[in-house]
Amino acid sequence: MLQTPYYLIDKSKLLQNMERIAKLRELSGAKALLALKCFATWSVFDFMRDYMDGTTSSSLNEVRLGHERFGKETHAYSVAYADYEIDEVVAHADKIIFNSIGQLNRFADKASGIVRGLRLNPGVSSSSFDLADPARPFSRLGEWDVARVEPVMDLISGFMIHNNCENKDFDLFDRMLGDIEQKFGSLLKKAEWVSLGGGIHFTGDDYPLEKFAERLKRLSGEYGVQVYLEPGEASITRSTTLETTVLDTLYNGKNLVVVDSSIEAHMLDLLIYRENAKVSPNQGPHRYMVCGKSCLAGDIFGEFDFENELKVGDRISFQDAAGYTMVKKNWFNGVKMPAIAIRELDGSLRTVREFDYTDYEQSLS
Numbered sequence: 001m002l003q004t005p006y007y008l009i010d011k012s013k014l015l016q017n018m019e020r021i022a023k024l025r026e027l028s029g030a031k032a033l034l035a036l037k038c039f040a041t042w043s044v045f046d047f048m049r050d051y052m053d054g055t056t057s058s059s060l061n062e063v064r065l066g067h068e069r070f071g072k073e074t075h076a077y078s079v080a081y082a083d084y085e086i087d088e089v090v091a092h093a094d095k096i097i098f099n100s101i102g103q104l105n106r107f108a109d110k111a112s113g114i115v116r117g118l119r120l121n122p123g124v125s126s127s128s129f130d131l132a133d134p135a136r137p138f139s140r141l142g143e144w145d146v147a148r149v150e151p152v153m154d155l156i157s158g159f160m161i162h163n164n165c166e167n168k169d170f171d172l173f174d175r176m177l178g179d180i181e182q183k184f185g186s187l188l189k190k191a192e193w194v195s196l197g198g199g200i201h202f203t204g205d206d207y208p209l210e211k212f213a214e215r216l217k218r219l220s221g222e223y224g225v226q227v228y229l230e231p232g233e234a235s236i237t238r239s240t241t242l243e244t245t246v247l248d249t250l251y252n253g254k255n256l257v258v259v260d261s262s263i264e265a266h267m268l269d270l271l272i273y274r275e276n277a278k279v280s281p282n283q284g285p286h287r288y289m290v291c292g293k294s295c296l297a298g299d300i301f302g303e304f305d306f307e308n309e310l311k312v313g314d315r316i317s318f319q320d321a322a323g324y325t326m327v328k329k330n331w332f333n334g335v336k337m338p339a340i341a342i343r344e345l346d347g348s349l350r351t352v353r354e355f356d357y358t359d360y361e362q363s364l365s
């Protein structure tokens with residue numbers, strides 16, 4: 001039995017998302033690229049490759065990983081490329097999307113051998129969090145002025161617009177796409193492709209996949225563009241857990257347990273957005289505050305209800321530990337790094353990576 005803590009990727013759950021993505025591609029003609037900034041655990045890329053068209057990236061490291069480990073279509077994007085990166089980025093990509101006209105002009109020649117595009121910012125988004133809102137005031141993420149973009153149209157053949165964020169609401173997506181068409185329709189008419197980015201939670205159980213596909217197909221037809229999506233979270237949502245073990249129990253006005261993991265080190269995204277972890281089924285008469293083992297006072301996964309009293313050695317499994325979670329794990333407090341395991345479709349468990357003292361030591365010098 002594998003020693004906790006470990007991230008456990010369940011392929012049968014991943015498959016549900018993959019099948020929905022494949023269905024959307026078929027119905028709509030849109031292409032789907034995995035956003036590596038959300039999920040870059042490449043041991044399952046062999047599996048995901050059959051259902052998706054490739055990857056998109058936010059840095060040289062990501063575009064290289066996408067090219068080498070996923071293959072198929074590889075999009076490069078970055079908020080800003082450095083002079084010393086650009087040649088290697090171009091060597092690993094089929095398409096490069098610049099964040100600004102300044103970057104486009106600076107690197108247009110170096111990237112002339114591959115397809116070039118520009119990020120547009122429509123100034124509307126579905127995010128309620130400032131931190132994650134691409135349309136926040138004074139946003140640096142993309143160009144918004146049509147009059148400034150028109151003169152560089154001869155350098156590019158398409159656009160990327162990423163303004164959805166955890167958007168489960170098809171009508172909201174539809175309205176915002178309408179806004180985009182109003183604002184940027186004249187540019188889209190001249191483009192060959194448009195990527196609508198990520199943040200659309202179309203693999204959810206209740207999402208109207210057919211309506212979504214119809215809308216994408218209509219966009220493609222009206223403007224004569226190949227539509228791309230860049231699903232991160234939607235690709236891997238609900239596929240992965242973080243498996244932990246109770247190390248200690250305390251009573252301090254509330255019942256507390258300490259597990260062999262840390263939200264700061266192993267599920268940092270939740271802490272940044274001040275969300276609780278998820279435990280399933282979270283039902284029963286015994287309520288506990290589940291705490292991490294780092295010395296950060298607020299290293300708390302949340303309060304959950306359990307069927308039985310918890311004792312040292314019990315297992316606690318946190319849901320939804322793939323997106324923005326594994327990519328952000330860190331060595332804070334030197335807490336043991338969770339291993340990575342995969343549950344295959346036949347139910348068997350395979351450990352694909354374990355981390356030890358050397359990895360910790362080598363992470364600094």
Ligand SMILES: *Cc1c(COP(=O)(O)O)cnc(C)c1O
Binds near residue numbers: 035077
């Ligand atoms: C973050 C991001 C994505 C992926 O977003 P999800 O919410 O994980 O689907 C896709 N494209 C771009 C440009 C992004 O910045």
